Amino acid sequence: xxxxxxxxxxxxxxxxxxxxxxxxLYFMVVSATNTSQDVLGSSMLPxxxxxxxxxxxxxxxxxxxxxxxxxxxxVLTTVLALVVSSIAGYGFEVYHSxxxxxxxxxxxxxxxxxxxxxxxxxxxxxxxFGMVNSAxxxxxxxxxxxxxxxxxxxAARSFPHEIIEAARMDGLKELAIFWxxxxxxxxxxxxxxxxxTFMAAWxxxxxxxxxxxxxxxxxxxxxxxxxTGGYVIDYGALMLAVLxxxxxxxxxxxxxxxxxxxGFTGVVK
Numbered sequence: 001x002x003x004x005x006x007x008x009x010x011x012x013x014x015x016x017x018x019x020x021x022x023x024x025l026y027f028m029v030v031s032a033t034n035t036s037q038d039v040l041g042s043s044m045l046p047x048x049x050x051x052x053x054x055x056x057x058x059x060x061x062x063x064x065x066x067x068x069x070x071x072x073x074x075v076l077t078t079v080l081a082l083v084v085s086s087i088a089g090y091g092f093e094v095y096h097s098x099x100x101x102x103x104x105x106x107x108x109x110x111x112x113x114x115x116x117x118x119x120x121x122x123x124x125x126x127x128x129f130g131m132v133n134s135a136x137x138x139x140x141x142x143x144x145x146x147x148x149x150x151x152x153x154x155a156a157r158s159f160p161h162e163i164i165e166a167a168r169m170d171g172l173k174e175l176a177i178f179w180x181x182x183x184x185x186x187x188x189x190x191x192x193x194x195x196x197t198f199m200a201a202w203x204x205x206x207x208x209x210x211x212x213x214x215x216x217x218x219x220x221x222x223x224x225x226x227x228t229g230g231y232v233i234d235y236g237a238l239m240l241a242v243l244x245x246x247x248x249x250x251x252x253x254x255x256x257x258x259x260x261x262x263g264f265t266g267v268v269k
Contacts, residue, residue, distance in 0.1 A: 028246070031239035039235035049236055056237040061223050063244065070202055070219040071248070073138045077201035078194055080143040085193065088144060089152025090182055094164060104153070107146040115206065123210055137211045142201065148193050155189040156182070191259030199249045220245040 031039045034047035057063060092100050122141055123132075131137040159182060167177045183190070205221035212218065218226075224245060227238040 028239055028243055031236065032243045034236055034239075036233070036235040039239060050240070053234075053236040053240045056234050057240055061226065061241070063223065063241070065216070066218055066220045066223040067244070069135075069217055070221075070245075072135055073204075073208065073219060074198050074201040074248075076135060076139045077142055078197045080139060081145065081148055081197045082190055082193055084144045085148035086152045086183070086186070086190070087178065088149045089154075090156050090178055092149065092153045093156035093159075094161070104150075107149060111146045119207065119210060122207075126211060133212055133214045133217055138204075138208050139201075141207065142197075142204075145197075148197065151193055152186070152189065155186050159185060188259045191256045195253055195256050198252050202245075202249050 027042075027044065030044060030046050032053060033050040034043050035049045035052075038047055038049075092104055126132055126137045163181060164177055167181060168174075172180075203221060204219075205225065208219050209222055209225075212222070220241070224238065224241050227233055227241065
C-alpha cells in the first residue's frame with residue numbers, strides 16, 4: 001500500500017503534463033468550430049460555425065492546391081532524405097577512416113550555421129539553374145541533413161560488421177549488402193527519420209516562401225500566413241486552416257509512434 005501511495009505524486013504530475021500538452025490541441029479543434037469573436041474570447045466549448053469557417057477559408061484560398069504542394073514537397077523530401085542520408089551514414093561508419101571523421105565534424109559544424117546565412121546564396125544558385133518555382137528547389141537543400149546522417153551513422157554502429165564481412169565472402173556486392181541486409185534491419189531508424197523529416201518538410205515556411213515566387217505553388221504554411229496579412233483576421237477560418245495543416249503530421253506521428261521511439265532507443269543503445 002505504501003508503494004502505491006508513493007506512485008500518486010508521479011502519476012499526478014504526469015496527468016498535469018498530459019493535460020497541458022493536449023490543451024493547445026483541444027483549443028485548436030474547438031476554435032475551428034467557433035466564430036472569430038469566440039476564439040478571441042478563448043472559448044473552450046465547441047461551436048456551430050464550422051461550415052461558415054470552411055466557406056470563409058475556401059472563398060479566397062485554394063486549400064486543395066496548398067495541400068497538394070505540401071504533400072508533394074514533404075513526400076519527396078522524406079523519400080530522398082532517407083535514401084541519401086542513410087547511404088551517407090552507412091558509408092561513414094562501415095568504411096571508417098580518420099578523414100571521414102574529420103568530414104563528419106565539418107558536417108556537425110554546419111548545423112551551427114543559421115539558414116538565413118545561406119538562404120540568399122542558395123536562391124541565387126537555383127535561379128542560375130532556372131529552378132525557381134519548382135519542387136526540387138524546395139527539396140534539394142534539405143535531403144542530406146547532418147542530423148539524419150549522424151542518426152544513421154549511430155544506427156550503423158549497432159549493425160554487426162561480421163555479417164558484412166560474411167556477405168562479402170559469399171560474393172554479395174556492397175550495394176546489395178546495404179539494401180538487402182542493412183535497410184530491413186534498421187526499419188525503426190528509418191521510421192524515426194521519416195517522422196522527423198516529414199514534419200520538418202511539411203512545416204517548412206521560410207525557404208518555400210523565398211523560392212516559390214509564384215503564389216500558385218504555395219504550401220499550407222504559406223496559406224496560413226496569408227491570414228495574418230490583412231487588416232481584419234478571421235480567427236475561426238485561421239484555426240480551421242491550422243487544424244487541416246496539422247492533420248497529416250499528427251497521423252504520421254501516431255502511425256509511426258512505436259517505431260519512432262524504437263528508432264531512437266536503438267541508437268542510444
